[in-house]
Amino acid sequence: MSTRADDLIDRRHLRRKLTFWRVAAIVIAAVGIVVASAWIYGGELGVTAANHIAKVKIEGTITEDDELLERLEKLRQSASVKGVILAIDSPGGTTAGGEAIFEAVRRLAAEKPVAAQVGTLAASAGYMVASASDHIVARQSSIVGSIGVLVQFPDITGLMDKLGIKLEEIKSSPLKAEPSPFNPTSEEERAMIRSMILDSYDWFVDLVEERRPLTKPEVMALADGSIFTGRQALERKLVDELGGENEAVGWMVKTKGVAADLKVVEWKAKGSGGLFLGSSLAQAVGQALGLPRAGADFMREIGADRLFLDGLVSLWHP
Template structure:
C-alpha cells in the first residue's frame, strides 16, 4: 500500500512539473511572437514604443467613424506621442460625422500640439476637421473651403406616375416623415428644411470664426460654398502656410516637439473577417447588377457612396452647383 501511495505522490509531482513547463513554454512562445511583431511589423507598432510624431490620415467621405475617434483618443493618451499631424484629403461628408471628429481633435489638441496637412482637398466637413487643429498647412494647388451645409433627397414621383404606382398614407400631421421621395415637396416642407440648413450653417460659420483669425463678417463673405486653391486660402486666412508634411513638422517644432523624431502613421486595425465579407458581398451585388467583380470598389474610390449619405451634409460636389439655404 505504501508503495502505491508513493507512486501517486510521484505522479502528482510530475504533473505539476509538466504543467509548469507547459506554461513556461507558452510564455516564451508568446514573447517570441510579440518580439517578431515588434521587429517585423509594418503598421507602426515598433515606432509607437518610442517617442515619435503621430500621423493619422483622414481620407474620403466623412461619416461617424468610431474607430477613427478611438484612434485619436489612443493618441491623446499615448505618452510616446509628442506631436500629431492630421493628413487630410476629403471632400467632406455628413455634418454630424465632421462634428464628432472635430470635437475629438479639439480634445486631443488640448493635450498635444496638432497640425493639419492638406493633400488634394479639405472641403466642407473635411475643412471643418482641419480647423480643429492649431495650424493648417496646404499645398499651393490644394482645394480648400466649401463652407456650408446641404440636404439632398431623391424624388421618385415621375417614375411612379409612369409605372402607375400611387402611395396612400395616414399620418398625424402634414410635416410628419417629410420630405418624402414619393410626394412632391411642398413649400412648408422646404421652409422646414431651410430652417435646419441655416441653423447648421450658422453653427459651421461660428466654428470657423472661432478657430481662424477672421471676423464673423469675413467668414460670412467666403462661406458661400466657394472653394479656393491653397494660395487663395492663405490670402483669406483659411490656412496658415503652404507646403507639405515638413512644414507641419516645423510648426510642431515651435511647440517644443523635437523635429528629428520619426513620423509614425497610426493605421486602423485590420479586420480580415469584415473585409472578406464586405468584399464578397460587393462582388455579389456587382454580379446581380451585371457588373464585373470589383466594380463597386471602383465606385467607392470615385466617391459614389456619397449618393447614399443620410442627414445634413457638409460635402463638396464639384459636378453640380451647391444647394444653399
C-alpha cells in the same frame, strides 16, 4: 556493424530534421503572434514605444467613425506621441460626422500640438476637421473651403406616374416623414428643411470664426460655398502655410518645442496591416483585378459611398 552504423546515421538525420521543424514552428508562431498583435492594436506595436510624431490619415467621405475616434483618443493618451499631423484628403461628409471628429481633435489639441496637412482636398466637413487643428498646411493647388450645409433628396413622382404607381399613406401630421421622394415638396416642407440647414450653417460659421483669425463678416463673405486653391486660401486666412508634411513638422519644432529628430509614424486603422488581414486582403484582390483600390477605398473611388449619407451633409463635389 554496418547496419548499426547506418541506424545511428539515420537517427542523427532524424534528430536534425525534428530540431529544424521545431525551430521553424516556434518562429512561425512568434511571427503570427506579432502580426496578430499588430492587427489588434492598429499597427502600433513596436512603434509607439519611442517618442514620435503621429500621422493620421482622414480620407474619403466623412461619417461618424468610431474606430477613428478611438484612435484619436489613444493618441491623446499616449505619452510617446509628441505631436500629431492630420493628413486630410476629403470632400466632406455628414455634418454630425465632422462634428464628432472636430471635438475629438480639439480634445487632442488641448494636450499635444496638432497640425492639419491638406492633400488634394479639404472641403466642407473636411475643412471643418482641418479647422480643429492649430495649424493648417495646404499645397498651392489644394482645394479648400466649401463652407456650408445641404440636404438633397430625389423627386420620383414623375417616374411613378409613368409606371402607374400610386403611394398611399396615413400619418399623424403633414410634416411627418417629409420631404419624401414619393410626394411633391410643399413650401411648408421646404421652410422646415431650410430652417434646419440654416441653423447648422450658423453653427459651422461660428466654428470657423472661433478657429481662424477671421471676423464674423469675413467668415460670412467666404462661407458662400466657394472653394479656393491653397494659395487663395492662404490669402483669405483659411490656411496658415503652404507646403506639406515637412512644413507641418517644422511648425511643431519652431513654435511648440517638439524635437526636430522625431520620426513621423502613421497610426493606421485596425486591420489595415498584413497581407492576409482585414482590408489589406481586399486591397490585394482588387489590385489583382486591376482595380484602383478595393473594399471601402474602391467605394470611395467610384463615389458610391455618397449615396448612403444620412442627415445633414457638408459635402463638396464637382
